[in-house]
Amino acid sequence: DIQMTQSPSSLSASVGDRVTMTCQASQDITTSLNWYQQKPGEAPKLLIYDASNLERGVPSRFSGSGSGTDFTFTISGLQPEDFATYYCQQYGNLRPITFGPGTKVDIK
Amino acid sequence: QVHLTQSGAEVKKPGASVKISCKTSGYTFTSYGLSWVRQAPGQGLEWIGWINAYNVNTKYAPELQDRVTLTTDTSTDTGYMEIRSLRSDDTAVYFCARVRLRYDSVTGYYPCCFDYWGQGSQVIVSS
Numbered sequence: 001d002i003q004m005t006q007s008p009s010s011l012s013a014s015v016g017d018r019v020t021m022t023c024q025a026s027q028d029i030t031t032s033l034n035w036y037q038q039k040p041g042e043a044p045k046l047l048i049y050d051a052s053n054l055e056r057g058v059p060s061r062f063s064g065s066g067s068g069t070d071f072t073f074t075i076s077g078l079q080p081e082d083f084a085t086y087y088c089q090q091y092g093n094l095r096p097i098t099f100g101p102g103t104k105v106d107i108k
Numbered sequence: 109q110v111h112l113t114q115s116g117a118e119v120k121k122p123g124a125s126v127k128i129s130c131k132t133s134g135y136t137f138t139s140y141g142l143s144w145v146r147q148a149p150g151q152g153l154e155w156i157g158w159i160n161a162y163n164v165n166t167k168y169a170p171e172l173q174d175r176v177t178l179t180t181d182t183s184t185d186t187g188y189m190e191i192r193s194l195r196s197d198d199t200a201v202y203f204c205a206r207v208r209l210r211y212d213s214v215t216g217y218y219p220c221c222f223d224y225w226g227q228g229s230q231v232i233v234s235s
Contacts, residue, residue, distance in 0.1 A: 013215060036222075045225070087152065099145075
């Protein structure tokens with residue numbers, strides 16, 4: 001199975017900050033990588049699919065990049081509603097889906 | 109509007125089984141898949157498996173495939189997940205999610221992204 005790692009595991013930031021986190025796959029997954037946001041007590045929400053495509057209705061301050069094994073997720077101008085945990089998830093034909101362990105963004 | 113509505117909380121004893129439902133609406137059920145994801149208390153997301161609602165092909169996480177069965181009922185646009193031989197570490201919130209599909213000309217459809225989610229169903233396994 002493909003293992004996913006995320007860093008950092010948590011970070012503290014202020015409203016308006018630019019926030020960046022990374023996700024690494026244990027083998028090449030091309031651009032088969034999605035990003036989700038989860039707030040406490042809620043279901044996850046799809047933000048970015050195929051590494052860099054913004055899901056419909058998601059604010060443009062969220063972005064993703066990368067391919068192969070290394071991926072980056074950025075929030076440009078953190079808003080109060082963005083304090084949450086962010087998960088990456090890989091997918092592919094004929095292999096199990098796996099999630100990263102998450103990056104928690106909290107208020108500095 | 110797309111909605112996924114899950115059944116309520118369950119409390120089960122070790123060794124028992126549980127079956128959770130996921131009633132969908134607002135889209136063509138057989139044009140997507142359904143996946144199940146769980147989250148133990150204070151932990152991250154764990155993928156359980158997915159089912160193609162059109163041809164009912166399934167794929168499960170290796171560590172759960174002996175105990176989990178996913179099914180669908182196209183007459184009610186509902187998906188089901190059953191876990192057998194419950195253990196205390198199966199205590200979690202279980203989510204269903206609509207799955208957008210990708211197509212491979214050799215192997216067929218496979219899951220991509222989970223774009224709509226149910227509200228979650230709490231399962232507690234305790235003696």
